[in-house]
Amino acid sequence: MRTAMLRSIQSSLKNTSSSTLLRRSYSSESAPERKVVILGAAGGIGQPLSLLMKLNPLVSSLSLYDIAGTPGVAADVSHINTRSEVVGYMGDENLGKALEGADVVIIPAGVPRKPGMTRDDLFNINAGIVKGLCTAIAKYCPHALVNMISNPVNSTVPIASEVFKKAGTYDEKRLFGVTTLDVVRAKTFYAGKAKVPVSGVNVPVVGGHAGITILPLFSQATPQANNLSDEEIVALTKRTQDGGTEVVEAKAGKGSATLSMAYAGAIFADACLKGLNGVPDVVECSFVQSNITELPFFASKVRLGKNGVEEILGLGSLSDYEKQGLEALLPELKSSIEKGIKFANQS
Numbered sequence: 001m002r003t004a005m006l007r008s009i010q011s012s013l014k015n016t017s018s019s020t021l022l023r024r025s026y027s028s029e030s031a032p033e034r035k036v037v038i039l040g041a042a043g044g045i046g047q048p049l050s051l052l053m054k055l056n057p058l059v060s061s062l063s064l065y066d067i068a069g070t071p072g073v074a075a076d077v078s079h080i081n082t083r084s085e086v087v088g089y090m091g092d093e094n095l096g097k098a099l100e101g102a103d104v105v106i107i108p109a110g111v112p113r114k115p116g117m118t119r120d121d122l123f124n125i126n127a128g129i130v131k132g133l134c135t136a137i138a139k140y141c142p143h144a145l146v147n148m149i150s151n152p153v154n155s156t157v158p159i160a161s162e163v164f165k166k167a168g169t170y171d172e173k174r175l176f177g178v179t180t181l182d183v184v185r186a187k188t189f190y191a192g193k194a195k196v197p198v199s200g201v202n203v204p205v206v207g208g209h210a211g212i213t214i215l216p217l218f219s220q221a222t223p224q225a226n227n228l229s230d231e232e233i234v235a236l237t238k239r240t241q242d243g244g245t246e247v248v249e250a251k252a253g254k255g256s257a258t259l260s261m262a263y264a265g266a267i268f269a270d271a272c273l274k275g276l277n278g279v280p281d282v283v284e285c286s287f288v289q290s291n292i293t294e295l296p297f298f299a300s301k302v303r304l305g306k307n308g309v310e311e312i313l314g315l316g317s318l319s320d321y322e323k324q325g326l327e328a329l330l331p332e333l334k335s336s337i338e339k340g341i342k343f344a345n346q347s
């Protein structure tokens, strides 16, 4: 029963577009050694994400870092009988050791929203946290793929890019804003409305990760449902854009999405690891440096490979409603990106 449950969690982490053959050859302990670091590992996202990454057979070393609480989380997770060795690190003086040799660094460090707040309201605290952590990444693991979860993602990713540029380590192929939760939500909500099995649903989500900058492309959803009215598409779009707020309000002051985010973060990190390992056709949406619009960063489908981003896929054809959404989001996304760049360069 325990083995069956583990297999089922592991199989849900596998990217549906990977070939069965490669999946088999990488599902065993013969997969390359890979070190994954979680910064903010003792938090609401960090703990379940640590669990999910411990279940991932592609991970050989799992390094859990936080300013407090990591020894307990690491001791707990380390008893799970899966491949990776787990070490917990606590406090600034141990950050370097936590990061050394990392292949993938996942960052869910920082404060979450309370009801009534926007993600941008987190900027004043989280910008500084992200800047400090990225300075350490540039020093101790400059070649790692960085998966940025800390909000506001529309600004924290530009902050990270500027920190890496200043340190001379920036590689735009290796920096990702994690927008997978928007895709996870869009799939769930669409499947519910269209009455199709959720496991076979795909919905690209482009733009950024806040309010109207989150633009799900239901016109490109598969399977394509012909039973949805324009009003239902508008409602689905709005629900996807407000998905984070829905959770913040339901948690009533006790934080924002943690469990669904840990799931989404584990899916995206798994895709990065598969790409590094040479699995072909690994495609996920992510907020990356991009030239598919006039903005320097934009979320879209990206193909992941041995160097991180292999290819940024275009937007495809959009419905009139999506074209309006795209026009509407550009000014807000532009100003969030500029805010991040300015912060990184003035402080």
Ligand SMILES: NC(=O)c1ccc[n+]([C@@H]2O[C@H](COP(=O)([O-])OP(=O)(O)OC[C@H]3O[C@@H](n4cnc5c(N)ncnc54)[C@H](O)[C@@H]3O)[C@@H](O)[C@H]2O)c1
Residues within 6 Å of the ligand: 039, 040, 041, 042, 043, 044, 045, 046, 065, 066, 067, 068, 108, 109, 110, 111, 112, 113, 122, 126, 129, 132, 133, 148, 149, 150, 151, 152, 153, 178, 179, 180, 181, 182, 209, 255, 256, 257, 258, 261
């Ligand atoms: N990208 C997304 O889709 C998405 C989804 C959900 C939440 N988030 C964001 O993720 C962040 C974390 O959310 P949470 O619910 O886990 O918050 P949380 O408060 O439960 O956990 C955050 C953790 O970060 C740690 N931390 C703070 N400063 C640190 C530092 N300098 N180094 C290392 N760790 C540090 C804290 O000690 C804490 O354990 C928030 O900014 C939230 O808005 C993003």
Ligand SMILES: O=C(O)C[C@H](O)C(=O)O
Residues within 6 Å of the ligand: 112, 113, 119, 151, 181, 243, 244, 245, 247, 248, 256, 257
């Ligand atoms: O909504 C939030 O503040 C957290 C996260 O960005 C989310 O989308 O759930």
